[in-house]
Amino acid sequence: MMKILQITAYYPPSLGGIQTFVQRLSQYLAERGHQVDVLTVNTDHAPAQEAGTSGIRITRTPLDLNLYRAVFSRSFAQKLMSASGYDVYHIHIPFHVGLETAVLAARRNRTPLVATHHGQGLRGSLLYTMMAHTYSWFSQNISLRGVDVPVFLTPSYAHSLNLPAVVQQRMQIVRTGAEVQQFSAGGMGTAIRQTYNIPASDPLILFVGYLGKSNRYKGIDYLLKAFVSVRQQSANARLLIVGGGDWLPELQTLAERLEIADQVIFAGPVENGRLPDYYAAADLFVLPSISGPENSPVVLFEAMASAKPVVATTIPGVVDIVKHEETGLLVPPKDVPQLAAAITRIVQDKDFRQRAGRYARQHTEQYTWKHCAQQMEQIYQARAMNKPMVGTLS
Incomplete structure (x- = not known):
């Protein structure tokens, strides 16, 4: 058994891909007999101390500053610096200043440090973007x-x-996981369509993701513009956007200006446990990201495990997951006409849609959280062999 500290800026009940990754990884490691603690920043007024599933212990420190979702907490730094007796630290980045604090804590406490890089997509004002790029270069x-x-x-x-x-000499590639069984089992798609009054015969296009202004790189504004053309070819098509955030009002205004507000459903944030129903209701999934890189979006695996073809963009990370003309279609980022054409093709070509959906589900069978956790476990063991398993997070 190893004693593992997972370090992350965000953790459930906060919603997002990194949050899901850390939670699922921690659960599988705990189920394999390891003691797993999570140190995070309290961004959602959750309990400061919590006993999670499988014996996971969660510590959330007070939030001092949230700048475009870059979070800062003095208490977090203090707790991390005093976190002794662990066999390994595992930090999940981007985490502004958190990475640097973890490096210092690892040296002070003589603890091996693993860092998973999940992406660098944050965007904001011009000044913030310049600062973020500077920090990214430094990190x-x-x-x-x-x-x-x-x-x-x-x-x-x-x-x-x-x-x-x-860094290249030390790096390892570990494929992200997905709850393949949870999504491949199928959800109550009919109930979702009934909730939003969408007939079974109407093509339903789905997006799932956080809709904060810091996530403008997700390209939802381009999706809305492309949907105008999709409607011209398939008049009964509907667009369902799942997620909340401070970008949402602006997107709703854009939908009204484009005169598609009646055909676009903004469902707001949805708990992870209900997502299989939304995927089951859809005919295809779209991830129109314009930059990032996205790295390895969990939503792609969820959609593909649900046997849904995917339309996505040719950015790093995504091109390793979506197989063009096999599990879906890839288009250049920011290219509204090609995005619209790809969506329209899948909407109108039932044979291709069903075939791509089957291939998508088969493709995800190799990407399970169990396999991801086993790979991480091997990395931990290689770095932490013969380390003492005493101490705690104080």
């Missing part, structure tokens, strides 16, 4: 040198970063 070229094992989720994403040679 990738300086901070990651202090990490024992940098982990990336897709090869194309790792190669897109132009990492220093010393």
Whole structure:
């Protein structure tokens, strides 16, 4: 048994891909007999201390500052610096200043440090974007040198970063996981269609994701513009957008200006346990990201496990997951006409839609949380062999 500290800026009940990744990984590691603690920042007024499933212990520290979802907490830094007796630290980035704090804590407490890089998609004002790019350069070229094992989720994403040679020599690729059984079992799609008054014969296009202004790189505005053309070819098509955030009012206004508000449903945030129903209701899933890189979006695996074809963009990370003309279609980012054409093709071509959906489900069978946890476990053991298993998070 190992004693593992998972370090993350966000954790459920906060919703998002990183949150899901850390939670599922922690659960599977705990089920394999390891003691897993989670140290995070309290962004959702959740309990400061919580005993999660499978014996996971969660510590949430008070939030001092949230700047475009880059969170800062003095108490977090203090607790991390005093977190002794662990066999391994595992930090999930991007986590502004959190990575640097983890490097210092690992040195102070002589604890191996693993870092999984989930992406770098945050966007904001011009000033913030410049600051974020500066920090990204620093973290990738300086901070990651202090990490024992940098982990990336897709090869194309790792190669897109132009990492220093010393980081490339240490890095490992670990494919993200998905609750394949949960989604492949099918959900209550009929109930979702009834809830939103969508006839069974109407093509339903789905997007799932956080709709914060910091996530403008998700490209939902381009999806709305493309949907105008889709409606011209398939008048009964509907667009269902799942997710909440401070970008939502602006997107709703755009839908009204494009005169598609009656055909676009903004469902708001949905709990993870209900997502299989939404995927089951849809005919296809769209991820129109314009930059990132996205790395390895969990929603892609969820959609594909649900046997839904995917329309996505040719950005690093995504191109390793979606197989063009097999599990879906890939289009250039920001290309509204091609995005619309790809969606329209899947909507109108039932044979291709069903075939791509079957291939998508088969493709996800190799991407399970169990397999992901086993790979991480091997990395931990290689770095933490013969480490003492005493101490706690104080």
